[in-house]
Amino acid sequence: MKAIVIKNSKITQEPAYITELYPLLYKNKKWARFFDDNRVQAVLTFGFYRKILEDMLEDIGTNSSVLQVGCTFGNQIEKTAEKIGKYGEYTVIDVVKSEIERVKSKVHGQKINLEIQDARKPLSRKYDTVLCYMLLHELPIASREKVINNVLDSVRDGGRAIFVDYNQPTDWNLLRFILKPFNRLFFPFTESLWKTPIKNYAKKSTHFAWYKKTYGSGMYQKVVAVRRTPDEKKPAVKQSFY
Ligand SMILES: C[S@@+](CC[C@H](N)C(=O)[O-])C[C@H]1O[C@@H](n2cnc3c(N)ncnc32)[C@H](O)[C@@H]1O
Secondary structure (H helix, E strand, O other), X not given: OOOOEEOOOOOOOOOHXXXXXXXXXXXXXXXHHHHHOHHHHHHHXXXXXXXXXXXXXXXXXXXXXXXXXXXXXXXXXXXXXXXXXXXXXXXXXXXXXXXXXXXXXXOOOOOOEEEEOOOOOOOOOOXXXXXXXXXXXXXXXXXXXXXXXXXXXXXXXXXXXXXXXXXXXXXXXXXXXXXXXXHHHHOOOHHHHHXXXXXXXXXXXXXXXXXXXXXXXXXXXXXXXXXXXXXXHOOOOOOOOO
């Protein structure tokens, strides 16, 4: 197996939302280790961690090229690398160097490119799949819009962007009474993601076919945007006799 490499990294400045709002998550090694435990992730997601991850993996092709924006906790990255396989290509970018180093230190023997990059800046090439896993709720609206559009721009014709994130719980989901104050305290941008469909941030939304699925009585969403192939690139269709 190929060793993990850090290449194509760009000089980035850590965004204020990370240093000001989420220092415990991304700047504190002890807490990061705690959140990285799959059991902790299972509890924090009310038992939906595995289901959501397995469902997302169904949308990723073995041997395909995949870009992921942002490192994650739990074994999401390892499972995704496993699905892509050794003949595919998997790149994970993150704006925080210590997050890249954290992933580098725990992922052994899997073929993953780790790069320091800010996804608010245009991404350099196109991929079969671009993944945005539990990132959007942490972003202020202006940054969220930039990231969503950069993600969509780096999807090749016929390829897809996958967004997995929080969603507005249904009216009969009583957990919303806990989630609302919790989010307001710790993840202040989540509620805006509840209210605005991801599709609405896309400048070229008609270039994609959009599919949405929710989990846990509306608490989580998976949105898949499949880039339509332009007519001139579609294979010629034989004229029908009839
Ligand atoms: C992908 S989210 C995932 C965290 C979530 N709590 C989970 O389920 O694991 C967080 C990651 O995204 C990174 N990130 C935030 N803003 C970014 C940006 N503009 N460009 C690239 N990575 C970014 C953060 O540094 C962090 O490592």
